[in-house]
Amino acid sequence: xxxxxxxxxxxxxxxxxxxxxxxxxxxxxxxxxxxxxxxxxxxxxxxxxxxxxxxxxxxxxxxxxxxxxxxxxxxxxxxxxxxxxxxxxxxxxxxxxxxxxxxxxxxxxxxxxxxxxxxxxxxxxxxxxxxxxxxxxxxxxxxxxxxxxxxxxxxxxxxxxxxxxxxxxxxxxxxxxxxxxxxxxxxxxxxxxxxxxxxxxxxxxxxxxxxxxxxxxxxxxxxxxxxxxxxxxxxxxxxxxxxxxxxxxxxxxxxxxxxxxxxxxxxxxxxxxxxxxxxxxxxxxxxxxxxxxxxxxxxxxxxxxxxxxxxxxxxxxxxxxxxxxxxxxxxxxxxxxxxxxxxxxxxxxxxxxxxxxxxxxxxxxxxxxxxxxxxxxxxxxxxxxxxxxxxxxxxxxxxxxxxxxxxxxxxxxxxxxxxxxxxxxxxxxxxxxxxxxxxxxxxxxxxxxxxxxxxxxxxxxxxxxxxxxxxxxxxxxxxxxxxxxxxxxxxxxxxxxxxxxxxxxxxxxxxxxxxxxxxxxxxxxxxxxxxxxxxxxxxxxxxxxxxxxxxxxxxxxx
Amino acid sequence: xxxxxxxxxxxxxxxxxxxxxxxxxxxxxxxxxxxxxxxxxxxxxxxxxxxxxxxxxxxxxxxxxxxxxxxxxxxxxxxxxxxxxxxxxxxxxxxxxxxxxxxxxxxxxxxxxxxxxxxxxxxxxxxxxxxxxxxxxxxxxxxxxxxxxxxxxxxxxxxxxxxxxxxxxxxxxxxxxxxxxxxxxxxxxxxxxxxxxxxxxxxxxxxxxxxxxxxxxxxxxxxxxxxxxxxxxxxxxxx
Numbered sequence: 001x002x003x004x005x006x007x008x009x010x011x012x013x014x015x016x017x018x019x020x021x022x023x024x025x026x027x028x029x030x031x032x033x034x035x036x037x038x039x040x041x042x043x044x045x046x047x048x049x050x051x052x053x054x055x056x057x058x059x060x061x062x063x064x065x066x067x068x069x070x071x072x073x074x075x076x077x078x079x080x081x082x083x084x085x086x087x088x089x090x091x092x093x094x095x096x097x098x099x100x101x102x103x104x105x106x107x108x109x110x111x112x113x114x115x116x117x118x119x120x121x122x123x124x125x126x127x128x129x130x131x132x133x134x135x136x137x138x139x140x141x142x143x144x145x146x147x148x149x150x151x152x153x154x155x156x157x158x159x160x161x162x163x164x165x166x167x168x169x170x171x172x173x174x175x176x177x178x179x180x181x182x183x184x185x186x187x188x189x190x191x192x193x194x195x196x197x198x199x200x201x202x203x204x205x206x207x208x209x210x211x212x213x214x215x216x217x218x219x220x221x222x223x224x225x226x227x228x229x230x231x232x233x234x235x236x237x238x239x240x241x242x243x244x245x246x247x248x249x250x251x252x253x254x255x256x257x258x259x260x261x262x263x264x265x266x267x268x269x270x271x272x273x274x275x276x277x278x279x280x281x282x283x284x285x286x287x288x289x290x291x292x293x294x295x296x297x298x299x300x301x302x303x304x305x306x307x308x309x310x311x312x313x314x315x316x317x318x319x320x321x322x323x324x325x326x327x328x329x330x331x332x333x334x335x336x337x338x339x340x341x342x343x344x345x346x347x348x349x350x351x352x353x354x355x356x357x358x359x360x361x362x363x364x365x366x367x368x369x370x371x372x373x374x375x376x377x378x379x380x381x382x383x384x385x386x387x388x389x390x391x392x393x394x395x396x397x398x399x400x401x402x403x404x405x406x407x408x409x410x411x412x413x414x415x416x417x418x419x420x421x422x423x424x425x426x427x428x429x430x431x432x433x434x435x436x437x438x439x440x441x442x443x444x445x446x447x448x449x450x451x452x453x454x455x456x457x458x459x460x461x462x463x464x465x466x467x468x469x470x471x472x473x474x475x476x477x478x479x480x481x482x483x484x485x486x487x488x489x490x491x492x493x494x495x496x497x498x499x500x501x502x503x504x505x506x507x508x509x510x511x512x513x514x515x516x517x518x519x520x521x522x523x524x525x526x527x528x529x530x531x532x533x534x535x536x537x538x539x540x541x542x543x544x545x546x547x548x549x550x551x552x553x554x555x556x557x558x
Numbered sequence: 559x560x561x562x563x564x565x566x567x568x569x570x571x572x573x574x575x576x577x578x579x580x581x582x583x584x585x586x587x588x589x590x591x592x593x594x595x596x597x598x599x600x601x602x603x604x605x606x607x608x609x610x611x612x613x614x615x616x617x618x619x620x621x622x623x624x625x626x627x628x629x630x631x632x633x634x635x636x637x638x639x640x641x642x643x644x645x646x647x648x649x650x651x652x653x654x655x656x657x658x659x660x661x662x663x664x665x666x667x668x669x670x671x672x673x674x675x676x677x678x679x680x681x682x683x684x685x686x687x688x689x690x691x692x693x694x695x696x697x698x699x700x701x702x703x704x705x706x707x708x709x710x711x712x713x714x715x716x717x718x719x720x721x722x723x724x725x726x727x728x729x730x731x732x733x734x735x736x737x738x739x740x741x742x743x744x745x746x747x748x749x750x751x752x753x754x755x756x757x758x759x760x761x762x763x764x765x766x767x768x769x770x771x772x773x774x775x776x777x778x779x780x781x782x783x784x785x786x787x788x789x790x791x792x793x794x795x796x797x
Contacts, residue, residue, distance in 0.1 A: 035781075035785060129604075129605060130605065130613060133605040133611060137605075137606055138608055146756070147753045148752055153760070154765060154769065154772065155787065157769060157772055158772070158783055158787060162780070162784035166781065170772070170774075171773055174773050178760060178765070181753060181756045181760060184753060185757060190740065190744065191657060191739065191741065192743050193713065193739055193742060193747065194747075196747060196748060198748075199751075200747070200750050200751070201752050202750055202752075202753070206793075211787040211790060213793055218713075219713065221610070221714060223610075224716065225739075229736075232736050232740065235652050235654065236654050236655060236656065238654065244601065244602075300606040300607065301605060301606070340608045341608065348792065349795075350792050405794060406794055416714055417609070417610070420689065420690070420714070424634075540599070540600075544594050544595075545594065545596065549597075
């Protein structure tokens, strides 16, 4: 059933301005921002730079690190369980490698652990929702790899580190850009359907902050296509999957400090399971569902940062969590899709950002933090945004330009997800621009790893038996990730984590299981006088209506 | 509390029936948000919340209309009189195969999924697809031996499983299409020479030294290099 919503009369009137200036803008190249001006723009308008949004962590190995309040509230929080109530003597799952998180990084780790010699029935992947319920599936625009003759890993390196404000961990960036072409080859061998020209070369578009066209895409379903192929391969290999059973704490060997398993919780039956493993790989993703500073998010339902919380309790070092990625172009209208991702690929195909007067105000392919800041400034600093019927502000993303540049049918062919989403609400994006505003997109920081994907402690040493990959990690992207580098990160470091863990377990016997680290953490919380009612991990966000919650009686629960 | 209720009275409300039980919810919400407003906390039936994952397949009727509609709860707005239920799971185990050992032909697909040939071309799958895909045409393409067409027609499938629950031939479309697309991507799509060349260069260590140098450079020097990069123009798609 179609639901005719479309644009109200007054917005259609405003769209005429965009149409009037389109021919002129098609020939216009907006100047890129100068370095000094960029710093000023970010400082004044990027949400990361608002000091009232953050506070220093009070406890743990990264004490003093500035993080958003929403993050601090979960890190400075008591466990959901009392360690004394958990019977660790009955082991439900006894494996070589336990992977926590069922997105692209987890699947890549599982496949590569298996390729590296660990039998499929000795690998267990556990996940909070369904296997594949992750931000990976929602990635639209593409995956970067420098494989064109006019490009090189050197240029890719400079783009990543400059885009990240030179705060990235250099050896991780080197690994990212060097492995990238091999990852494309691996995905191609698995059967991922990349967009290609008639000669078989990839159709590669520009991404924000990249100096070359480097994005390999599968229409605007790139992440979905990669994820479903990785899932298919994981299942074909017979790797064990346990769904709807998130980890709620890690388990450690009290003698060695090694991570030796996890406490899992069945979301449906509410019972807990003990999983023991010689190595644990953390691939739990990021934190969009914390709605940092009240922003809507592009992220999936389970993106609640559980992994960072659990890792910090075993002593993992955190980094770059002071920076959050706001994707410049989240949907701002209609209300039903507010905050959902409008891929950067639109701008890679030539769509410009336009204010209420029909004028450009920023070069459309600056790094994401710059474009997001420019949009916020346009709406709230210069008052040149467009106000929706519900009072939200946004600017136009002039999608019809794409058809003028690349020919009719381009949007339906290469942006079919975006086309479908707007058509569902009665807006034809081949004819009308769409309204956008920044939306919470990505956790730039996270737990620190080395090039072997080993998780590091406060002293910078690897925590035995503990690996991590994907959005849960920090360091690869510094203070700002570029488009197309998250699908790359999950596959590069997921693969590395699987291979490193497979190597590691060769000389390891199963360790003891304890929650000693949790007991220690509780002591630290008490010493720091953290309010005892604050609990984490969050597992799922709360969206139920206030009226219902105010009258809910928790009967029939244990 | 009073203020809150007043606030609610101002909103226009619609009546929806979640598994037969009536709730009043604000007009304009998606089915997903309406169910949450009514007090449901999702464990199943909710994934990406953005139309990409197929977790929230929903079937509904409206009032006395005999038609059975389908939609994604996160992408469909509630209307007054909507009778709805979510499909939390589709019972359909995926057969295992080794993609390395398969030939990219229709007979491969049919040997793994023989039920494909039971398609009676009733078009129920196509009519039920919340992505508006030509599902039946994709199945028929396989029967005709055209895997490329089937791969392209099924590309936007999000595996919600509604077609498979409606199919009188009991085909599990999304598993079939997954195999077809992998066969296409792996064996039938032309391969990139540029990628091969770059892989060889990296294996020969062409960039190793320069990358190592970059990892040791100070910020000021990196900044200079970064800011002096030449930016390639947005190209026009060559097909």
